[in-house]
Amino acid sequence: MKIGSITFADPFVSLAPLAGYGDTAFRRICREYGASLTVTEMVSVKGLVYGNEKTETLLSLAPNESPSCVQLFGSDPEYFYKAVKLPQLNKFDIIDINMGCPVPKVTKCGEGSALMSNPSLAADIVRACVDAANGRPVTVKHRLGQNGDSINSAEFAKTMQKAGAAAITVHGRTVKQGYGGSAAWDEIGKTAKAVDIPVIGNGDILSIADAKAAIKNYGVAGVAIGRGALGHPEVFAEQDKHMPETLLKHIEYALLYLPERVAVRTMRKHLCKYLAGTTGTKELRLKINTAETAEQLISELVKADYGKQRYLRNEEKQ
Numbered sequence: 001m002k003i004g005s006i007t008f009a010d011p012f013v014s015l016a017p018l019a020g021y022g023d024t025a026f027r028r029i030c031r032e033y034g035a036s037l038t039v040t041e042m043v044s045v046k047g048l049v050y051g052n053e054k055t056e057t058l059l060s061l062a063p064n065e066s067p068s069c070v071q072l073f074g075s076d077p078e079y080f081y082k083a084v085k086l087p088q089l090n091k092f093d094i095i096d097i098n099m100g101c102p103v104p105k106v107t108k109c110g111e112g113s114a115l116m117s118n119p120s121l122a123a124d125i126v127r128a129c130v131d132a133a134n135g136r137p138v139t140v141k142h143r144l145g146q147n148g149d150s151i152n153s154a155e156f157a158k159t160m161q162k163a164g165a166a167a168i169t170v171h172g173r174t175v176k177q178g179y180g181g182s183a184a185w186d187e188i189g190k191t192a193k194a195v196d197i198p199v200i201g202n203g204d205i206l207s208i209a210d211a212k213a214a215i216k217n218y219g220v221a222g223v224a225i226g227r228g229a230l231g232h233p234e235v236f237a238e239q240d241k242h243m244p245e246t247l248l249k250h251i252e253y254a255l256l257y258l259p260e261r262v263a264v265r266t267m268r269k270h271l272c273k274y275l276a277g278t279t280g281t282k283e284l285r286l287k288i289n290t291a292e293t294a295e296q297l298i299s300e301l302v303k304a305d306y307g308k309q310r311y312l313r314n315e316e317k318q
């Protein structure tokens with residue numbers, strides 16, 4: 001599987017961009033377990049161009065993120081051009097453009113999934129990024145269309161290919177669906193057939209076995225996993241086991257990339273995902289949500305024998 005001139009081993013199984021969760025520590029863990037590619041949380045091109053400090057913290061990379069990928073969002077081709085030209089973006093090997101975000105705060109500005117209703121502007125954005133990217137591949141992530149009556153994924157992907165996109169990720173839901181219902185893989189398959197560039201299918205993949213089946217059955221070049229990796233980065237490993245040490249390593253990495261106060265708050269969210277599906281952890285969750293230091297987090301986890309809970313999940317799967 002190739003994106004531009006970058007070659008990936010098969011099967012290609014990447015971590016989908018996840019705002020609020022796809023921080024550097026989490027991406028590092030996902031790569032350790034075998035994710036083919038990890039993508040930053042979506043980053044505003046306006047925020048970058050205006051030098052917003054919060055925006056720039058989203059650009060930190062883990063040492064194992066090679067090749068690397070940044071996801072940008074916005075609606076003005078000029079801002080995309082300027083953002084991709086910024087020296088802070090030189091370290092990224094792939095530039096991905098968000099054309100799938102359904103959040104009203106984003107779409108009402110013509111950004112994210114709103115671009116699927118404006119293919120000519122979307123194409124201008126791709127061209128602006130290609131012009132600025134200095135030979136690096138530019139990719140697009142989009143949905144099926146606005147709603148069930150206006151599915152335009154295959155047409156849209158063709159337009160993106162013509163504008164210079166090197167690969168497409170298709171999330172098999174409409175904007176109206178949000179994250180509900182199930183992903184329509186037959187529509188993803190139709191999009192994969194419509195273009196010559198690699199299409200990465202996305203939606204409801206929960207294991208490497210799912211990933212391989214999707215690649216085989218729908219003609220996609222690879223898949224991206226979003227929610228299936230939350231609290232479960234081991235999903236990328238061939239030998240998928242819930243490992244107790246994953247949580248501790250995740251906390252350790254969070255402290256490398258974030259000030260402790262922020263790391264603890266970020267880890268609260270992740271730990272809630274790690275503990276989802278476990279039983280008898282109500283008290284532990286409450287303690288986690290009021291912990292203020294990493295030491296408190298770790299001591300609560302150890303006291304509650306959290307590792308046993310994770311091992312129990314392995315047994316459940318059998």
Ligand SMILES: Cc1cc2nc3c(=O)[nH]c(=O)nc-3n(C[C@H](O)[C@H](O)[C@H](O)COP(=O)(O)O)c2cc1C
Nearest residue numbers: 016017018019041042098171203204205225226227
């Ligand atoms: C919490 C959360 C944050 C997300 N943030 C982004 C984002 O920043 N950029 C993007 O393109 N998609 C984002 N998505 C969508 C996912 O990348 C993915 O397309 C979607 O979750 C479907 O895949 P899944 O069924 O494997 O979760 C987000 C999804 C979730 C649940």
